[in-house]
Amino acid sequence: MALGGLRVLELAGLAPAPLCGMILSDFGAQVVRVDRLSRSAGAHQDVQARGKRSLALDLKRPQGAAALRRLCGRADVLIEPFRHGVMERLGLGPEVLLQENPRLIYARLTGFGQTGKYAKSAGHDINYLALSGVLSKLGRKNENPYAPVNLLADFAGGGVICALGVVIALFERARSGRGQVIDASMVEGVAYLSSFLWKSQKLLGLWSETRGESLLDSGAPFYETYRTSDGKFMAVGAIEPLFYKQFIKGLGLNSDELPAQMSVSDWPEMKKKFASIFAQKTQAEWCSIFDSTDACVIPVLSLDDAASHQHNKERSSFIKNDQGEMSPRPAPVLSRTPAVPSRKRDPFIGEHTEEILLEYGFTKQEIAKLHSDKAIEFKNLKANL
Numbered sequence: 001m002a003l004g005g006l007r008v009l010e011l012a013g014l015a016p017a018p019l020c021g022m023i024l025s026d027f028g029a030q031v032v033r034v035d036r037l038s039r040s041a042g043a044h045q046d047v048q049a050r051g052k053r054s055l056a057l058d059l060k061r062p063q064g065a066a067a068l069r070r071l072c073g074r075a076d077v078l079i080e081p082f083r084h085g086v087m088e089r090l091g092l093g094p095e096v097l098l099q100e101n102p103r104l105i106y107a108r109l110t111g112f113g114q115t116g117k118y119a120k121s122a123g124h125d126i127n128y129l130a131l132s133g134v135l136s137k138l139g140r141k142n143e144n145p146y147a148p149v150n151l152l153a154d155f156a157g158g159g160v161i162c163a164l165g166v167v168i169a170l171f172e173r174a175r176s177g178r179g180q181v182i183d184a185s186m187v188e189g190v191a192y193l194s195s196f197l198w199k200s201q202k203l204l205g206l207w208s209e210t211r212g213e214s215l216l217d218s219g220a221p222f223y224e225t226y227r228t229s230d231g232k233f234m235a236v237g238a239i240e241p242l243f244y245k246q247f248i249k250g251l252g253l254n255s256d257e258l259p260a261q262m263s264v265s266d267w268p269e270m271k272k273k274f275a276s277i278f279a280q281k282t283q284a285e286w287c288s289i290f291d292s293t294d295a296c297v298i299p300v301l302s303l304d305d306a307a308s309h310q311h312n313k314e315r316s317s318f319i320k321n322d323q324g325e326m327s328p329r330p331a332p333v334l335s336r337t338p339a340v341p342s343r344k345r346d347p348f349i350g351e352h353t354e355e356i357l358l359e360y361g362f363t364k365q366e367i368a369k370l371h372s373d374k375a376i377e378f379k380n381l382k383a384n385l
Protein backbone atom coordinates (compact mmCIF):
# COMPACT_ATOMS: atom_id res chain seq x y z
CA MET A 1 0.00 0.00 0.00
CA ALA A 2 1.03 3.61 -0.55
CA LEU A 3 2.20 4.20 3.04
CA GLY A 4 3.66 0.73 3.57
CA GLY A 5 6.64 0.65 5.91
CA LEU A 6 5.85 4.00 7.53
CA ARG A 7 6.19 3.91 11.32
CA VAL A 8 3.66 6.09 13.12
CA LEU A 9 3.31 6.64 16.87
CA GLU A 10 -0.14 8.00 17.79
CA LEU A 11 -0.47 9.17 21.39
CA ALA A 12 -3.97 8.20 22.46
CA GLY A 13 -6.40 11.11 22.45
CA LEU A 14 -10.01 11.95 21.67
CA ALA A 15 -11.67 11.70 18.25
CA PRO A 16 -9.52 13.79 15.85
CA ALA A 17 -6.07 12.22 16.37
CA PRO A 18 -7.46 8.66 16.21
CA LEU A 19 -8.99 9.45 12.81
CA CYS A 20 -5.65 10.82 11.59
CA GLY A 21 -3.96 7.61 12.75
CA MET A 22 -6.63 5.42 11.19
CA ILE A 23 -6.26 7.13 7.79
CA LEU A 24 -2.51 6.49 7.82
CA SER A 25 -3.09 2.92 8.99
CA ASP A 26 -5.69 2.21 6.29
CA PHE A 27 -3.21 3.26 3.61
CA GLY A 28 -0.50 0.97 4.93
CA ALA A 29 1.34 2.73 7.79
CA GLN A 30 2.25 0.71 10.88
CA VAL A 31 0.40 2.74 13.49
CA VAL A 32 1.17 2.17 17.17
CA ARG A 33 -1.30 3.80 19.54
CA VAL A 34 0.45 4.75 22.77
CA ASP A 35 -2.20 4.30 25.45
CA ARG A 36 -2.34 5.37 29.06
CA LEU A 37 -2.23 2.36 31.37
CA SER A 38 -5.74 0.94 31.57
CA ARG A 39 -6.13 1.74 35.28
CA SER A 40 -5.33 5.40 34.76
CA ALA A 41 -7.99 8.10 34.46
CA GLY A 42 -8.56 9.66 31.08
CA ALA A 43 -8.22 6.49 29.06
CA HIS A 44 -10.77 6.63 26.23
CA GLN A 45 -12.00 3.93 23.91
CA ASP A 46 -10.68 4.54 20.42
CA VAL A 47 -13.45 3.57 18.03
CA GLN A 48 -11.23 4.52 15.07
CA ALA A 49 -8.58 1.92 15.83
CA ARG A 50 -8.72 -0.03 12.57
CA GLY A 51 -5.35 -1.63 11.84
CA LYS A 52 -3.60 -0.12 14.88
CA ARG A 53 -1.65 -1.88 17.61
CA SER A 54 -1.63 -0.78 21.24
CA LEU A 55 1.34 -0.09 23.51
CA ALA A 56 0.44 0.88 27.08
CA LEU A 57 3.04 3.30 28.42
CA ASP A 58 2.93 5.60 31.46
CA LEU A 59 4.46 8.84 30.16
CA LYS A 60 4.29 10.38 33.63
CA ARG A 61 6.95 8.00 34.81
CA PRO A 62 10.49 9.00 33.70
CA GLN A 63 11.11 5.48 32.40
CA GLY A 64 7.95 5.75 30.30
CA ALA A 65 8.88 9.11 28.82
CA ALA A 66 12.40 7.84 28.11
CA ALA A 67 10.93 4.79 26.35
CA LEU A 68 8.80 7.04 24.13
CA ARG A 69 11.85 9.15 23.27
CA ARG A 70 13.60 5.96 22.19
CA LEU A 71 10.60 4.85 20.14
CA CYS A 72 10.48 8.26 18.42
CA GLY A 73 14.13 7.77 17.48
CA ARG A 74 13.00 5.02 15.12
CA ALA A 75 9.64 6.40 14.05
CA ASP A 76 8.66 8.44 10.98
CA VAL A 77 5.65 10.23 12.45
CA LEU A 78 4.47 11.19 15.94
CA ILE A 79 0.86 12.34 16.38
CA GLU A 80 0.22 14.12 19.70
CA PRO A 81 -3.33 15.17 20.65
CA PHE A 82 -2.72 17.21 23.80
CA ARG A 83 -3.00 20.81 24.75
CA HIS A 84 -0.02 23.06 24.06
CA GLY A 85 2.70 22.52 26.67
CA VAL A 86 1.88 18.96 27.73
CA MET A 87 4.63 17.32 25.71
CA GLU A 88 7.13 19.93 26.85
CA ARG A 89 6.25 19.11 30.47
CA LEU A 90 6.96 15.46 29.74
CA GLY A 91 10.35 16.36 28.25
CA LEU A 92 9.07 15.21 24.86
CA GLY A 93 8.77 18.53 23.04
CA PRO A 94 9.77 18.91 19.38
CA GLU A 95 13.18 20.39 20.19
CA VAL A 96 14.12 17.23 22.10
CA LEU A 97 12.68 14.67 19.71
CA LEU A 98 13.74 16.36 16.46
CA GLN A 99 17.26 16.75 17.85
CA GLU A 100 17.43 12.98 18.34
CA ASN A 101 15.60 12.14 15.09
CA PRO A 102 15.79 14.99 12.53
CA ARG A 103 13.60 12.95 10.14
CA LEU A 104 10.68 12.82 12.55
CA ILE A 105 7.39 14.41 11.49
CA TYR A 106 5.95 15.76 14.71
CA ALA A 107 2.22 16.33 14.22
CA ARG A 108 0.57 18.42 16.93
CA LEU A 109 -3.22 18.15 16.58
CA THR A 110 -4.97 20.69 18.79
CA GLY A 111 -8.13 22.72 18.87
CA PHE A 112 -6.64 26.20 19.02
CA GLY A 113 -3.05 25.67 17.81
CA GLN A 114 0.28 26.00 19.62
CA THR A 115 0.03 29.76 20.11
CA GLY A 116 -2.62 32.39 20.75
CA LYS A 117 -4.91 33.37 23.60
CA TYR A 118 -6.73 30.01 23.80
CA ALA A 119 -3.70 27.75 23.11
CA LYS A 120 -3.86 26.26 26.63
CA SER A 121 -7.67 26.19 26.92
CA ALA A 122 -9.83 23.11 26.86
CA GLY A 123 -12.37 22.81 24.09
CA HIS A 124 -14.33 20.56 21.81
CA ASP A 125 -15.51 20.53 18.23
CA ILE A 126 -18.34 23.06 18.74
CA ASN A 127 -15.93 25.55 20.33
CA TYR A 128 -13.44 25.34 17.48
CA LEU A 129 -16.24 25.61 14.94
CA ALA A 130 -17.51 28.72 16.74
CA LEU A 131 -14.12 30.43 16.81
CA SER A 132 -13.55 29.66 13.11
CA GLY A 133 -16.61 31.67 12.05
CA VAL A 134 -18.11 28.67 10.26
CA LEU A 135 -20.68 27.84 12.98
CA SER A 136 -22.32 31.24 12.43
CA LYS A 137 -23.39 30.04 8.96
CA LEU A 138 -24.93 26.74 10.10
CA GLY A 139 -28.59 26.47 11.10
CA ARG A 140 -32.13 27.18 10.05
CA LYS A 141 -33.85 30.55 10.02
CA ASN A 142 -34.88 31.82 13.49
CA GLU A 143 -32.99 28.93 15.17
CA ASN A 144 -29.63 28.88 16.98
CA PRO A 145 -26.54 27.95 15.02
CA TYR A 146 -25.93 24.18 15.30
CA ALA A 147 -22.83 22.02 14.93
CA PRO A 148 -23.33 18.95 12.68
CA VAL A 149 -22.30 16.35 15.32
CA ASN A 150 -18.51 16.70 15.75
CA LEU A 151 -17.73 16.11 12.08
CA LEU A 152 -16.52 19.48 10.86
CA ALA A 153 -13.82 20.58 13.33
CA ASP A 154 -12.81 17.26 14.94
CA PHE A 155 -12.73 15.16 11.82
CA ALA A 156 -12.73 17.29 8.66
CA GLY A 157 -10.70 20.22 9.99
CA GLY A 158 -8.78 18.07 12.49
CA GLY A 159 -8.06 14.44 11.67
CA VAL A 160 -8.20 14.76 7.89
CA ILE A 161 -6.29 18.05 7.62
CA CYS A 162 -3.64 16.68 9.99
CA ALA A 163 -3.28 13.53 7.87
CA LEU A 164 -2.90 15.77 4.81
CA GLY A 165 -0.17 17.70 6.64
CA VAL A 166 1.65 14.46 7.47
CA VAL A 167 1.57 13.31 3.85
CA ILE A 168 2.77 16.70 2.59
CA ALA A 169 5.61 16.67 5.12
CA LEU A 170 6.54 13.13 4.11
CA PHE A 171 6.62 14.17 0.47
CA GLU A 172 8.90 17.08 1.32
CA ARG A 173 11.10 14.83 3.45
CA ALA A 174 11.72 12.61 0.44
CA ARG A 175 13.58 15.59 -1.06
CA SER A 176 15.15 17.21 2.00
CA GLY A 177 15.58 14.19 4.25
CA ARG A 178 14.25 16.29 7.11
CA GLY A 179 11.19 16.12 9.33
CA GLN A 180 9.35 19.10 10.79
CA VAL A 181 6.58 20.12 13.20
CA ILE A 182 2.95 20.27 12.00
CA ASP A 183 0.82 22.75 13.98
CA ALA A 184 -2.66 21.43 13.12
CA SER A 185 -5.24 23.73 14.69
CA MET A 186 -8.85 22.57 14.26
CA VAL A 187 -10.05 26.17 14.21
CA GLU A 188 -7.84 26.86 11.21
CA GLY A 189 -8.43 23.45 9.65
CA VAL A 190 -12.20 23.87 9.55
CA ALA A 191 -11.89 27.51 8.42
CA TYR A 192 -9.51 26.47 5.63
CA LEU A 193 -11.73 23.72 4.29
CA SER A 194 -14.59 26.27 4.44
CA SER A 195 -12.68 28.85 2.33
CA PHE A 196 -15.64 28.78 -0.08
CA LEU A 197 -17.71 30.60 2.58
CA TRP A 198 -15.34 33.55 2.63
CA LYS A 199 -14.63 33.60 -1.08
CA SER A 200 -18.28 33.35 -2.17
CA GLN A 201 -19.81 36.06 -0.01
CA LYS A 202 -20.05 38.44 -2.96
CA LEU A 203 -21.45 35.86 -5.41
CA LEU A 204 -24.81 37.18 -6.59
CA GLY A 205 -27.82 35.39 -5.13
CA LEU A 206 -25.83 32.96 -3.00
CA TRP A 207 -25.88 34.55 0.46
CA SER A 208 -28.41 36.62 2.34
CA GLU A 209 -27.54 38.47 5.54
CA THR A 210 -29.62 36.06 7.66
CA ARG A 211 -28.67 32.44 8.43
CA GLY A 212 -31.13 29.96 6.96
CA GLU A 213 -32.34 32.24 4.14
CA SER A 214 -29.69 31.45 1.55
CA LEU A 215 -29.43 29.00 -1.32
CA LEU A 216 -27.29 26.37 0.46
CA ASP A 217 -28.26 26.83 4.11
CA SER A 218 -31.92 25.63 4.01
CA GLY A 219 -33.31 28.88 2.55
CA ALA A 220 -33.95 27.54 -0.95
CA PRO A 221 -36.84 25.10 -1.54
CA PHE A 222 -34.79 23.20 -4.11
CA TYR A 223 -31.90 22.59 -1.70
CA GLU A 224 -33.70 21.03 1.24
CA THR A 225 -34.94 17.78 2.83
CA TYR A 226 -38.59 16.80 2.81
CA ARG A 227 -40.51 14.27 4.92
CA THR A 228 -42.29 11.45 3.05
CA SER A 229 -45.57 9.75 3.97
CA ASP A 230 -43.71 6.94 5.76
CA GLY A 231 -41.80 9.34 8.01
CA LYS A 232 -38.56 9.16 6.06
CA PHE A 233 -36.94 11.98 4.06
CA MET A 234 -35.76 12.88 0.58
CA ALA A 235 -32.78 15.20 -0.06
CA VAL A 236 -33.27 17.69 -2.90
CA GLY A 237 -30.31 19.44 -4.51
CA ALA A 238 -31.80 20.64 -7.79
CA ILE A 239 -29.80 23.84 -8.21
CA GLU A 240 -29.20 24.20 -11.93
CA PRO A 241 -32.28 25.18 -14.03
CA LEU A 242 -32.01 21.98 -16.11
CA PHE A 243 -32.06 19.78 -12.99
CA TYR A 244 -34.71 21.97 -11.31
CA LYS A 245 -36.98 21.45 -14.33
CA GLN A 246 -36.70 17.65 -13.90
CA PHE A 247 -37.37 18.02 -10.18
CA ILE A 248 -40.57 20.03 -10.84
CA LYS A 249 -41.66 17.46 -13.40
CA GLY A 250 -41.06 14.62 -10.93
CA LEU A 251 -43.29 16.38 -8.41
CA GLY A 252 -46.03 16.43 -11.06
CA LEU A 253 -46.00 20.24 -11.24
CA ASN A 254 -46.05 22.59 -14.23
CA SER A 255 -43.20 25.10 -14.00
CA ASP A 256 -45.20 27.60 -16.08
CA GLU A 257 -47.66 27.83 -13.18
CA LEU A 258 -44.95 28.42 -10.56
CA PRO A 259 -42.89 31.46 -9.54
CA ALA A 260 -39.39 31.65 -11.05
CA GLN A 261 -36.90 29.30 -9.36
CA MET A 262 -34.77 32.16 -8.04
CA SER A 263 -37.67 34.28 -6.80
CA VAL A 264 -36.35 34.40 -3.23
CA SER A 265 -39.48 36.04 -1.81
CA ASP A 266 -41.49 33.00 -3.01
CA TRP A 267 -39.16 30.43 -1.50
CA PRO A 268 -41.08 29.98 1.79
CA GLU A 269 -44.36 29.30 -0.05
CA MET A 270 -42.61 27.00 -2.54
CA LYS A 271 -41.12 25.06 0.36
CA LYS A 272 -44.58 24.53 1.88
CA LYS A 273 -45.91 23.39 -1.49
CA PHE A 274 -43.09 20.91 -2.02
CA ALA A 275 -43.47 19.63 1.54
CA SER A 276 -47.18 18.93 1.04
CA ILE A 277 -46.42 16.99 -2.16
CA PHE A 278 -43.57 14.93 -0.70
CA ALA A 279 -45.83 14.00 2.22
CA GLN A 280 -48.16 12.17 -0.17
CA LYS A 281 -45.81 9.33 -1.14
CA THR A 282 -43.38 6.95 0.58
CA GLN A 283 -39.62 7.31 0.25
CA ALA A 284 -39.54 4.22 -1.98
CA GLU A 285 -42.23 5.69 -4.24
CA TRP A 286 -40.27 8.92 -4.61
CA CYS A 287 -37.13 6.91 -5.40
CA SER A 288 -38.96 5.12 -8.22
CA ILE A 289 -39.88 8.55 -9.62
CA PHE A 290 -36.50 10.27 -9.22
CA ASP A 291 -33.96 7.43 -9.47
CA SER A 292 -31.85 7.63 -12.66
CA THR A 293 -33.03 11.19 -13.39
CA ASP A 294 -30.96 14.38 -13.07
CA ALA A 295 -33.44 15.91 -10.64
CA CYS A 296 -30.83 15.60 -7.85
CA VAL A 297 -33.25 13.89 -5.43
CA ILE A 298 -31.80 11.15 -3.19
CA PRO A 299 -33.28 9.29 -0.20
CA VAL A 300 -31.94 10.26 3.23
CA LEU A 301 -30.59 6.88 4.38
CA SER A 302 -29.84 5.58 7.86
CA LEU A 303 -26.33 4.26 8.49
CA ASP A 304 -27.61 0.70 8.01
CA ASP A 305 -29.63 1.55 4.89
CA ALA A 306 -26.64 3.41 3.40
CA ALA A 307 -24.49 0.30 3.71
CA SER A 308 -27.11 -1.85 2.01
CA HIS A 309 -28.18 0.63 -0.73
CA GLN A 310 -27.67 -0.78 -4.24
CA HIS A 311 -25.29 2.00 -5.34
CA ASN A 312 -23.07 1.67 -2.25
CA LYS A 313 -23.15 -2.13 -2.48
CA GLU A 314 -22.08 -2.02 -6.12
CA ARG A 315 -19.03 0.00 -5.03
CA SER A 316 -18.41 -1.87 -1.75
CA SER A 317 -18.41 1.52 -0.04
CA PHE A 318 -18.92 -0.11 3.36
CA ILE A 319 -17.01 -3.07 4.78
CA LYS A 320 -17.43 -5.59 7.60
CA ASN A 321 -14.60 -6.63 9.92
CA ASP A 322 -14.13 -10.11 11.38
CA GLN A 323 -16.58 -9.18 14.15
CA GLY A 324 -19.26 -8.27 11.62
CA GLU A 325 -18.96 -4.55 12.45
CA MET A 326 -19.85 -2.37 9.45
CA SER A 327 -17.91 0.80 8.69
CA PRO A 328 -17.03 2.97 5.68
CA ARG A 329 -14.16 1.79 3.55
CA PRO A 330 -11.14 4.11 3.23
CA ALA A 331 -11.42 6.91 0.69
CA PRO A 332 -10.29 7.88 -1.89
CA VAL A 333 -9.79 4.69 -3.94
CA LEU A 334 -6.32 4.61 -5.53
CA SER A 335 -6.33 2.55 -8.73
CA ARG A 336 -2.92 0.85 -8.35
CA THR A 337 -2.21 1.00 -4.61
CA PRO A 338 -5.61 1.06 -2.91
CA ALA A 339 -5.98 0.99 0.87
CA VAL A 340 -6.49 -2.53 2.23
CA PRO A 341 -8.11 -1.89 5.62
CA SER A 342 -7.56 -4.38 8.42
CA ARG A 343 -10.52 -6.64 9.19
CA LYS A 344 -9.23 -7.49 12.65
CA ARG A 345 -11.01 -6.42 15.81
CA ASP A 346 -9.72 -3.25 17.52
CA PRO A 347 -6.76 -3.81 19.86
CA PHE A 348 -7.11 -4.02 23.61
CA ILE A 349 -5.04 -1.55 25.63
CA GLY A 350 -1.48 -2.87 25.88
CA GLU A 351 -2.20 -5.87 23.69
CA HIS A 352 0.99 -5.44 21.67
CA THR A 353 3.28 -3.79 24.23
CA GLU A 354 5.99 -6.44 24.21
CA GLU A 355 5.84 -7.09 20.44
CA ILE A 356 6.23 -3.38 19.67
CA LEU A 357 9.08 -2.76 22.12
CA LEU A 358 10.98 -5.75 20.71
CA GLU A 359 10.37 -4.46 17.16
CA TYR A 360 11.77 -1.04 18.15
CA GLY A 361 14.95 -2.60 19.57
CA PHE A 362 14.23 -3.06 23.30
CA THR A 363 15.67 -6.21 24.85
CA LYS A 364 13.57 -8.61 26.89
CA GLN A 365 15.50 -7.52 29.97
CA GLU A 366 14.72 -3.85 29.31
CA ILE A 367 11.06 -4.70 28.80
CA ALA A 368 10.97 -6.67 32.06
CA LYS A 369 12.49 -3.68 33.88
CA LEU A 370 9.93 -1.27 32.39
CA HIS A 371 7.20 -3.64 33.55
CA SER A 372 8.58 -3.95 37.07
CA ASP A 373 8.85 -0.14 37.16
CA LYS A 374 5.13 -0.03 36.26
CA ALA A 375 5.92 2.09 33.20
CA ILE A 376 4.27 -0.35 30.80
CA GLU A 377 1.34 -2.74 30.80
CA PHE A 378 0.86 -5.92 28.87
CA LYS A 379 -2.36 -7.21 27.33
CA ASN A 380 -5.47 -6.01 29.14
CA LEU A 381 -8.38 -8.26 28.30
CA LYS A 382 -11.11 -5.72 28.97
CA ALA A 383 -11.31 -2.87 26.47
CA ASN A 384 -11.87 0.51 28.09
CA LEU A 385 -15.44 1.83 27.79
Ligand SMILES: C[C@H](CCC[C@H](C)C(=O)SCCNC(=O)CCNC(=O)[C@H](O)C(C)(C)COP(=O)(O)OP(=O)(O)OC[C@H]1O[C@@H](n2cnc3c(N)ncnc32)[C@H](O)[C@@H]1OP(=O)(O)O)[C@H]1CC[C@H]2[C@@H]3[C@H](O)C[C@@H]4C[C@H](O)CC[C@]4(C)[C@H]3C[C@H](O)[C@]12C
Binds near residue numbers: 058090109126
Ligand atom coordinates in the same frame (compact mmCIF):
# COMPACT_ATOMS: atom_id res chain seq x y z
C1 LIG B 1 -16.56 10.58 22.81
C2 LIG B 1 -16.37 11.92 23.51
C3 LIG B 1 -15.51 12.86 22.63
C4 LIG B 1 -16.29 13.37 21.44
C5 LIG B 1 -15.41 14.32 20.65
C6 LIG B 1 -15.44 15.73 21.20
C7 LIG B 1 -16.72 16.39 20.74
C8 LIG B 1 -14.25 16.51 20.76
O1 LIG B 1 -14.32 17.61 20.27
S1 LIG B 1 -12.73 15.73 20.93
C9 LIG B 1 -11.53 16.99 20.57
C10 LIG B 1 -10.99 17.53 21.85
N1 LIG B 1 -9.93 18.50 21.64
C11 LIG B 1 -8.69 18.15 21.24
O2 LIG B 1 -8.38 17.01 20.99
C12 LIG B 1 -7.72 19.29 21.12
C13 LIG B 1 -6.38 19.00 21.83
N2 LIG B 1 -6.57 18.41 23.13
C14 LIG B 1 -6.99 19.16 24.19
O3 LIG B 1 -7.30 20.32 24.11
C15 LIG B 1 -7.10 18.40 25.51
O4 LIG B 1 -6.46 17.17 25.38
C16 LIG B 1 -8.56 18.16 25.93
C17 LIG B 1 -9.24 19.49 26.23
C18 LIG B 1 -9.31 17.39 24.86
C19 LIG B 1 -8.55 17.31 27.21
O5 LIG B 1 -7.84 18.04 28.21
P1 LIG B 1 -7.11 17.22 29.35
O6 LIG B 1 -6.81 18.17 30.44
O7 LIG B 1 -7.90 15.99 29.66
O8 LIG B 1 -5.77 16.69 28.65
P2 LIG B 1 -4.49 17.52 28.19
O9 LIG B 1 -4.48 18.88 28.77
O10 LIG B 1 -4.33 17.36 26.74
O11 LIG B 1 -3.30 16.69 28.92
C20 LIG B 1 -3.22 15.32 28.77
C21 LIG B 1 -2.71 14.84 30.11
O12 LIG B 1 -2.67 13.41 30.06
C22 LIG B 1 -1.36 12.99 30.31
N3 LIG B 1 -1.11 11.80 29.52
C23 LIG B 1 -1.38 11.63 28.20
N4 LIG B 1 -1.00 10.41 27.80
C24 LIG B 1 -0.50 9.80 28.90
C25 LIG B 1 0.06 8.51 29.13
N5 LIG B 1 0.18 7.60 28.15
N6 LIG B 1 0.48 8.22 30.39
C26 LIG B 1 0.36 9.12 31.38
N7 LIG B 1 -0.16 10.36 31.25
C27 LIG B 1 -0.58 10.68 29.99
C28 LIG B 1 -0.48 14.13 29.90
O13 LIG B 1 0.78 14.05 30.50
C29 LIG B 1 -1.29 15.31 30.38
O14 LIG B 1 -1.10 15.47 31.76
P3 LIG B 1 -0.96 16.97 32.39
O15 LIG B 1 -2.28 17.60 32.20
O16 LIG B 1 -0.60 16.70 33.84
O17 LIG B 1 0.13 17.64 31.64
C30 LIG B 1 -15.65 11.76 24.89
C31 LIG B 1 -15.57 13.17 25.55
C32 LIG B 1 -15.52 12.92 27.07
C33 LIG B 1 -15.42 11.39 27.19
C34 LIG B 1 -15.88 10.78 28.50
C35 LIG B 1 -15.14 11.42 29.71
O18 LIG B 1 -13.72 11.53 29.45
C36 LIG B 1 -15.40 10.68 31.01
C37 LIG B 1 -15.22 9.17 30.95
C38 LIG B 1 -13.71 8.86 30.93
C39 LIG B 1 -13.50 7.30 30.96
O19 LIG B 1 -12.08 7.02 30.97
C40 LIG B 1 -14.14 6.72 29.63
C41 LIG B 1 -15.63 7.03 29.64
C42 LIG B 1 -15.99 8.54 29.73
C43 LIG B 1 -17.48 8.63 29.99
C44 LIG B 1 -15.56 9.25 28.41
C45 LIG B 1 -16.32 8.66 27.17
C46 LIG B 1 -15.99 9.38 25.87
O20 LIG B 1 -14.63 9.14 25.56
C47 LIG B 1 -16.24 10.89 25.98
C48 LIG B 1 -17.72 11.16 26.12
